[in-house]
Amino acid sequence: MAQIRLEHNIWLLVADGEKALFMRNEGNPLYPNLEVVREMHEKNPPTRQQGTDAPGRYFDAATVHKSGFDETDWHRIEKERFAEEIADRLYRLAHRGRFKKIILVAPPLVLGALRKSLHKEVSDRVAGEVPKTLTKHAVWEIERVLTKE
Incomplete structure (x- = not known):
């Protein structure tokens, strides 16, 4: 993994x-001082609490076969x-000019979904990613983990 520089x-x-x-890093690369600017929370219970329907079945009349669909992963x-x-x-x-560079830190699934959803104005400012x-x-x-990377 490439070195993350916390400018x-x-x-x-x-x-x-x-x-x-x-x-936002209020410090410098050697001694970062991360300050929380904003938080977002979303309640996301496990799939078993979000959906209780059994997976669907597909009946192919031409060959008289039944097939099952995968259960929807609501989580x-x-x-x-x-x-x-x-x-x-x-x-x-980004549109308001609040940041010039950003580092994305997220698990691979979320990082991939985020990458797909980013507007070009934001993706041009991504200085690094940490999965x-x-x-x-x-x-x-978080400061300690990122400075050791």
Whole structure:
């Protein structure tokens, strides 16, 4: 993984499928001081609590075969929808000139969904990506993990 450089005033998005922290480095690359600018929360219970229908069946009359469909993963769909919300928020912030560079920190699934949803104005400002889940860490732990990368 490439070295992440936490320049002064660089923004970080630390997100997962339920929480997003928008942070700015008030320090310098050697001694970062991350400050939380904004938080987003989304309640995303497991699939078993979101949908109770059995998977559908497909009946092919020509060959008299029955096939089953995969069960819908509502939890994953909600993570992808939340990533789209985050991308919209980043676009509004970038459009207002709130940040020049940003580092995206998220688990691979969310990072991929986020990458697909980013507007060009935001994706041009992405200075790096870290495929990790750090939302449950304290701010000082996030600083420590990112400076060790």
